[in-house]
Amino acid sequence: MVAASDEGLDPAVALRVRASIAAATPDRPGLGRVLFELSRVVAFEHAALTRFDPVAGVHRTAASVGYPPGALEVIDTCLHSHPMFTRLRDDRVPMELAEVPATARSGPVFERVIVPLGYRQGLTQPLYGVDGRYLGMLNMSGTAGVPFSRSSITALALLADVVGAALDPCRSPETAVDPGESVVLVGPGSGVHAVTEFATPRLFAAGTAGFRLARSVAESGCPRDHLLLAGGEVYRTRMRPARSGGTRVAYRRIDPPHALTLRELEVLALLPAGGSNARIAAELGVEPSTIATHIERILRKLNAPNRTVAATTAVRWGLEVDAAR
Template sequence: MRTERMVAALAVREAADAVARGEGPTGTARAETVLGALEALLPCCGAAVERWDPVAGRHETLAAAGYGDEALAAMELAFHEDPLFPVVRDSGRPLRVRDIAPADRRGPMFDQVITPARFADGVSLCLSAGGRYVGSVHASTAAESVDDEVAGLLRLLSADLTGLVDPLDGLPLAAPVPAGVGVLCWRPDGGPPVALTAEARPELVAPGSPLAALLTPTAWPSRLGRHLLVIRGAELLAVEARPAGRWMVVEHRVVSPPSGLSRRELDVLAALPAGATNRMIARALGVTERTVATHVEHLLTKLGVGNRAGAAAVAVEAGLVRLAPGGGR
């Protein structure tokens, strides 16, 4: 048994190391690796790998065996509301049923998972990366068989398990995030962006988006420590990006237009760096050339510049980008 446990632990560590190098298992294969390790570490009647969805505010089952639908639903929808959840999450250590005083054995996990199935023991471990909660793993047994060695191995493997469960490969991120700020992670070399807050707008970095082009590895260094102004529909967003390993962390928030510019004046200003004429801008915005000329006159006054070239320079310096309604050009 000890040899089997060590083999399982080494398999997890090797898989996590490969993921950190940009290799190794991908997608559901990562969760299956974690599930296989749980089943090898102890004789499970049920095992599950759960990923936290910060936007939906619930867990998602990545892989499971032995648990019924009601038990999995409880893990997905109620584990984070269980009175013992903060204990498991904040300690960073595995919590076994045997470690919980009988008087404290209550809440959704006991009421909907452990007690109905008459599990004698079990263990839960929350996974975090730099204070960012990623997900959890659970295993239940028919006998009191979650011994100290299993608990110790799970604790030692916590970072490796996190890297396999987390879509960001266990990347630590600064926290907390201020209210009203959208945060997403994006890999310029491919793959969908990962929303980390409910306010996140993944479409900002959709393929072909002008913003995505500005955040490529060759372009973003010129914007380091500075923000971009992105016109998206009726909103103006201040967008900041910073590198984090293979990822770009993109933060955005709604801001007021600079220099007292109106929403339409911003649209006109964004078109000037490309050398667009009044006729071209009028056609794009669905207004008359006279209206565009008036907007240009007003924005020149508000910006304190003497001509279109000066206004275009201001737009470039501010990183002003206009996105089409769908997020692309």
């Protein structure tokens, strides 16, 4: 990696770097571009951007330059447990390796990365979303005896907001996280990754109705809202195509609308297919007379004159049932 000069921060260069980072996408190619742009204003030898997985409680490398894979694995799985991590998150400012006291220079990060690889200079910047969510961090290291310059540290602090935005899959107003929502990213493959704390990736794992709906959104490129019945709960979901090729899913648990029961929602979800009571009963493993009773109650609760209007309501809600629940 070609390092920046330590002679000072050129405001014009800094502005161009800021604009380039602000335009970066939150995928590996885009974040690789972020590291390249940062090399123009911060002198480093190795660098890595890592996202924090709020469910697993570990970091995951999103893009890197120079670090060996083994070092990245230690950073991802062990850095959050180091005593200095809490201070780093609370202060929200760059921390230099030289600032770590001798009493804290132990543990896997030091014993398996910093010491054996000969890193004598290090700089870590915590990254946050505009709504205060901790997103991850930027780590930079060097083996030269020259410390990071004040201008480099200043540049990193001033660029932290756009670097964080580049790392944040929920950075745009359309994808901002609403209070009470959880967010996952359903990747272009079969992976599902938590974006917010307490998110439940298994709701949208491969083989579920949630996964199928998310893949449909990614393939069509069109956003969709759904009412999803899964695991005995009802979820309101907002699915939006992600720039990485997957789907961003924001969801929250809600009470069943119109006081419908879970079984009534299952029956309602089957009405758009136009099946008879006998066919719906066979699919749900009950008697046709039971389905007739459910439909009567559904029509009454929805104030719908017939099953066609009720079916239209199900379509409007985007009602789907996870049969694997």
